[in-house]
Amino acid sequence: MKRFMQQHDICILGAGPGGASAALHLANKGIRAVLLDKAVFPRDKVCGDALSGKVVSELKRICPDLTGRLSQQESQLPSWGIHFVSPAGYKLRVPFRYNYDPEADVPSGYISKRVDFDDFLIREVKKRPEITLLEGIDIASIEKTEDGFLLSDKSGNHKFETRLLIAANGAHSSFARQIAGIKQEPAHYCAGLRAYYKNVGGLDQDNFIELHFLKDFLPGYFWIFPLPGGYANVGVGMLSETVSQKKVNLKKEMLRIIATHPEFKERFAGAELAGDIKGYGLPLGSKKRVISGDNYMLVGDAASLIDPFTGEGISNAMISGRWAATQAELCLQQQNFAADFMQAYDKAVYNRLWKELKLSRRMQRLLHYPWLFNQVAAKASRNQALAETISCMFTDLDLRERLKQPSFYLKLLFN
Numbered sequence: 001m002k003r004f005m006q007q008h009d010i011c012i013l014g015a016g017p018g019g020a021s022a023a024l025h026l027a028n029k030g031i032r033a034v035l036l037d038k039a040v041f042p043r044d045k046v047c048g049d050a051l052s053g054k055v056v057s058e059l060k061r062i063c064p065d066l067t068g069r070l071s072q073q074e075s076q077l078p079s080w081g082i083h084f085v086s087p088a089g090y091k092l093r094v095p096f097r098y099n100y101d102p103e104a105d106v107p108s109g110y111i112s113k114r115v116d117f118d119d120f121l122i123r124e125v126k127k128r129p130e131i132t133l134l135e136g137i138d139i140a141s142i143e144k145t146e147d148g149f150l151l152s153d154k155s156g157n158h159k160f161e162t163r164l165l166i167a168a169n170g171a172h173s174s175f176a177r178q179i180a181g182i183k184q185e186p187a188h189y190c191a192g193l194r195a196y197y198k199n200v201g202g203l204d205q206d207n208f209i210e211l212h213f214l215k216d217f218l219p220g221y222f223w224i225f226p227l228p229g230g231y232a233n234v235g236v237g238m239l240s241e242t243v244s245q246k247k248v249n250l251k252k253e254m255l256r257i258i259a260t261h262p263e264f265k266e267r268f269a270g271a272e273l274a275g276d277i278k279g280y281g282l283p284l285g286s287k288k289r290v291i292s293g294d295n296y297m298l299v300g301d302a303a304s305l306i307d308p309f310t311g312e313g314i315s316n317a318m319i320s321g322r323w324a325a326t327q328a329e330l331c332l333q334q335q336n337f338a339a340d341f342m343q344a345y346d347k348a349v350y351n352r353l354w355k356e357l358k359l360s361r362r363m364q365r366l367l368h369y370p371w372l373f374n375q376v377a378a379k380a381s382r383n384q385a386l387a388e389t390i391s392c393m394f395t396d397l398d399l400r401e402r403l404k405q406p407s408f409y410l411k412l413l414f415n
């Protein structure tokens with residue numbers, strides 16, 4: 001094969017939602033970039049496949065009719081809410097929006113296998129002449145040069161020199177660890193497993209996603225998210241710290257829950273596992289990190305931006321991709337790629353996300369107090385106003401703020 005060296009102002013490593021969003025926002029500004037991925041799309045990514053309201057608004061920011069086009073895909077299901085089930089079994093049915101009408105309203109969320117959703121974004125990428133997408137390029141080494149970085153692929157046949165590197169290569173990014181110095185800390189990292197099952201019984205008619213906090217699997221959670229075609233995404237997540245302290249075998253635990261829990265035993269009786277059970281890491285944004293430096297920015301999972309309570313990371317990857325494009329434009333305009341100039345990127349990302357990441361960290365701690373969780377769920381399952389409060393908490397940060405105050409629980413428990 002012919003060896004070749006390419007030179008670019010901007011190279012984006014990784015074409016998941018973070019990298020693809022960065023490339024699309026740059027293209028909207030008329031700025032060219034090369035976008036590299038080791039995979040050839042469509043490709044799978046281990047995930048719960050839930051696309052939140054924040055994803056919907058990020059799609060609109062890329063292109064106003066992108067959400068409309070997503071809702072026309074047969075590969076997605078609109079989702080109208082979430083079922084929380086407390087350790088004592090109290091079920092809380094929380095719509096994302098009150099008085100919703102599935103026939104008339106635009107859904108607040110979707111569920112779509114990542115193999116399809118990421119390919120949906122890549123098809124947008126392929127329409128843009130400003131983006132050079134190169135698939136099947138596995139970058140094995142990244143060296144600092146005087147003016148930027150030199151990326152070389154595994155085969156040694158492809159080399160890319162770039163002034164600015166946007167590293168969006170996911171949770172296992174060695175660039176994030178080795179060059180940006182972001183450590184994988186078990187207290188800020190979650191282990192997750194995902195499986196696809198066909199014909200799980202008892203799914204919600206409006207495609208509510210289900211999060212179950214089971215008393216013998218705390219502080220972890222078990223989820224069932226409905227998918228088109230009679231499939232469901234089923235999985236478990238637990239903080240890596242707990243996994244190693246308690247020596248938890250996640251796969252065994254997940255299969256045990258499905259086989260022995262009185263409710264799931266029944267719901268999975270006619271279900272069939274489709275494909276393998278796969279695991280992947282979730283780098284949580286429960287701690288602030290430095291996410292840029294000389295000639296580079298980290299985006300999405302490479303920057304550890306996953307919500308520590310909900311496990312949601314797609315939207316935060318897209319948000320950071322958008323801010324990386326804004327900063328890249330400034331870098332080009334001012335021909336400044338120095339670390340201190342790049343700090344504006346860190347500020348913009350954390351200005352947008354830190355408040356909610358911090359709150360979610362506190363909510364995550366609630367899982368260590370199952371009795372409190374049970375009391376709240378028990379009350380809310382009988383109290384419409386409280387259920388509405390929890391429902392609004394998804395979109396209203398001030399309400400989430402109230403949820404972290406002890407007085408909220410005292411009033412709730414003794415009223």
Ligand SMILES: Cc1cc2nc3c(=O)[nH]c(=O)nc-3n(C[C@H](O)[C@H](O)[C@H](O)COP(=O)(O)OP(=O)(O)OC[C@H]3O[C@@H](n4cnc5c(N)ncnc54)[C@H](O)[C@@H]3O)c2cc1C
Nearest residue numbers: 014016017018038048049050139169170192300301313314
């Ligand atoms: C079990 C589990 C469940 C989850 N559930 C949800 C959920 O329901 N909703 C949600 O919002 N989030 C969820 N997340 C988090 C979500 O999957 C991530 O936050 C999201 O994928 C981050 O996007 P990204 O673009 O940063 O990285 P990725 O989507 O991981 O994309 C990185 C890309 O980089 C490429 N790449 C990697 N290394 C190289 C290399 N050396 N050379 C070239 N290319 C490379 C990869 O091929 C990949 O395409 C879950 C995660 C896990 C593990």
